[in-house]
Amino acid sequence: MKIIASTLNAKYIHTNLAIRYLKAYAAPDFDVELAEYTIKDPTLNIVTDLYNKKPDVIGFSCYIWNIEETIKVIEILRKIMPDVKIVLGGPEVSYDVIHWLKRLPEIDFIVIGEGEETFKQLLHELKGNMEMENVLGIGYMREGKPVINPVRTKIDLREMPSPFRFKEDIPHLSKRVIYIETSRGCPFSCQFCLSSIEVGVRYFNREKIKEDIRYLLDNGAKTIKFVDRTFNISRSYAMEMFQFLIDERRPGTVFQFEITGDIMRPEVIDFLNKEAPEGLFRFEIGVQSTNDLTNELVKRRQNFEKLTRTVRMVKEGGKILQHLDLIAGLPEEDYDSFRKTFNDVFTLEPEELQLGFLKMLRGTGLRISAKHFGYTYMDYSPYEILGNNVIDFEDIIRIKQVEDVLEKYWNDHRMDRTVKFLTTKSFETPFDFFQEFGTYWEEQNWSRIGHQLEDLFTRLKQFLSEKSIEHSDLAEGLMKYDYLINRRYKPRKAWWGDIVERKIRSKLYEAIIEEAHLMRQLNLNERELYKHTQIEIFPFCIQTYQQEGKIMPQSSYALIHYEPTDGSPTIYPLDSINIQKKTGS
Structure with a gap:
């Protein structure tokens, strides 16, 4: 056959x-x-x-x-x-x-x-x-x-053959995400998840798994994702595997795991913060909701205080990227409750925050009890909910607007400084920023057209201006800072309005050339200075911002230097130069 x-x-x-x-x-x-x-x-x-x-x-x-x-x-x-x-x-x-x-x-x-x-x-x-x-x-x-026919008994996973030893896969290992499982099943009973149906956790042969990982790494695999539902359910096992992966790593390799945050022991995080190379590991942590009643109804045991401790300890270590998940539409989680959930989690500043919508998966307890909570949902895949007894379709549309701009303005990390400022200084809560901007985005029909990188900045600038958002001038200055610091090359055209006048720019360059210590620091001659740098004005003190992270409203100039070798820009405050004397301003 x-x-x-x-x-x-x-x-x-x-x-x-x-x-x-x-x-x-x-x-x-x-x-x-x-x-x-x-x-x-x-x-x-x-x-x-x-x-x-x-x-x-x-x-x-x-x-x-x-x-x-x-x-x-x-x-x-x-x-x-x-x-x-x-x-x-x-x-x-x-x-x-x-x-x-x-x-x-x-x-x-x-x-x-x-x-x-x-x-x-x-x-x-x-x-x-x-x-x-x-x-x-x-x-x-x-x-x-x-x-x-009757379902058969479960396989002894320790005797399973390797699914990775096929010659036809070798040319593709470096280009694709390679999935690996070291266990099947989940110890938890979350009623929205298929993993809750299988009772208990079964493990594969640990040494065979290690042999497979070595084989994959030796043949060029770069991204390996563990699909275990709770990789850290066993502290000793997780520690052993983390140490093994650290020892066997290759340049450019990334390992991803689904982690249960509130059971992560501090000593494990301390070990990772000390021993793991930066960027080797990536954690995906399902938070879903911080509403205690909601978690109780879906049989989800979660200690948000301990989860917060884990996320913050990992973030302080600076070694591991974190992806946190939320689910909108869970039982008794109305719009206001989800707003609180979003704010609780966004405050942790994960590198990625995914906002998903409840899907009534076949076989799950929540789908079976859907009528009890008044759920309506799509008849066909992906079975996404349309509403329930505490949240209607209009609320879902609004939350989808939040999801849209969250992906563009936080998860893509185009302007982290700007978003942090707006969510803490210009709006009552982070959710309110994403909601108001997301609604505005939809009203402008921007969701129906494409966008270039510059469009993300000009559209946010338009929103801040038209809606008379508090501290919008400082936010626009941070937008410019984010844009410049994330570019690899000197931009040909500026999207911002406060362009430095040619006369002032010339006088500033003259002052820079006279500053011998700055020219030595830049390691540029006069011709290279004009070619590889640009001067911009900001509505806050650049030097204070860089040194203390504080926004001090005050016009200041800065020199942006684009390295010819790698394109990584450096922003130098020009506060040390006597601006008034050189520019006459």
């Missing part, structure tokens, strides 16, 4: 771990070929490629992000390949199996839950006697009625 294990990834840089486990587990009895695409690929292109492979069996790994696009592929495949056996598996089809069997008459089988052993046994029956009642953990139609 010609067997294909396929999936549609969200992005090209992603890889699918599940189909690689299927391939590894099926060997040597069956040679499974991998075929990965993306949800952005034209449907007919995917179908054509699969058709040209002439398979007897095609298995699709299905998730909330790819199910609808996968269905389009399946519907066409069935029309042009009436005899091919189509098998679905993955978290999206492992629940409500009867629904999928009835909705998709084009498919032959659904593999339920953990699929490695089930898929292999299914292949044996397809090749042999076709006695499907013997295959545990599958669903299928027989004589027009759905049949669901």
Whole structure:
């Protein structure tokens, strides 16, 4: 039999771990070929490629992000390949199996839950006697009625073969995110998460995992993401793995983990702050909500005080990037409560703050009890909520406006200094800044058109001006500072209005040339000075800001030097030069 294990990834840089486990587990009895695409690929292109492979069996790994696009592929495949056996598996089809069997008459089988052993046994029956009642953990139609065979016992993960030793993957390891799991299951019972359904945590063979990581690093892997639901559930295990990764690291490698923040021990963070190289590790921490009643209703145990301690200790260490998650629309979390949740978490200043919206995943406890909380939600993937008994669609639209500008103005780190100033000095809370600006953004229809980097600055400048925002002049000065300090090259055109007059600029350059110590510091001759620097005026004292981090309202000039070698700019305050004497101002 010609067997294909396929999936549609969200992005090209992603890889699918599940189909690689299927391939590894099926060997040597069956040679499974991998075929990965993306949800952005034209449907007919995917179908054509699969058709040209002439398979007897095609298995699709299905998730909330790819199910609808996968269905389009399946519907066409069935029309042009009436005899091919189509098998679905993955978290999206492992629940409500009867629904999928009835909705998709084009498919032959659904593999339920953990699929490695089930898929292999299914292949044996397809090749042999076709006695499907013997295959545990599958669903299928027989004589027009759905049949669901009993689910098999869990696999002993310690005996699982490696999913990483395929020669065809080696050329792609350095270009893509490589996913790895050291455990399956989750110790928690959050009712919005599929991981709550599987009881207990099972671990893979620790030494085999280490061998796989060495293999991946030796073959050029750069970004390795651990998909364990709670990587740090065992303190001793986490410490052992952190030390191993520190010892085995290669230049440019990044390891990402899903961390439960409130159970992270201070001694572990102290160890990482001391031993981990900067940028080697990245933590993803799900906060979701700081509303105690909400967390209780979704059976989420969380100590926000301890979580705050973890985030702040990690941030103070300066070694590890942190990505924190929020979910809008959880039970009894109304608009005002979510505003508080957002502010509680934004105050921690994570490098990334992702604002997501509750999705009613099939099989979760929250979907089962949706009527109790008055939920309405999309019938099709991604099953995002439209409202509940305390939050309506209008509130959701407003929060989506917050999400839009949060991504552009915080997570992209174009103007961190500006945003910190606005969220603390010009608006009552951080949420209020993002909400007011997000609403304004939508009113201008900017969400329907593209934007260049400069557009982000000019649009914020327009918002500050039109809305008469307090301290807008100082904010605009910080915008200019952010723009200049983050550029690699000297800008050709300025988006700001307070351009230094040519006469004043000339006199300032004359003064700079006369300042011997500054010229030595710059290490430039007069010709290079004009070529690689520019002079700008700011509405606050640059020297005080750089030395103390304080905004002192006072016009001041600065020299921005763009290094010819790496383009990293340096901003020099010109306070030491007698400006009044040189400029006559």
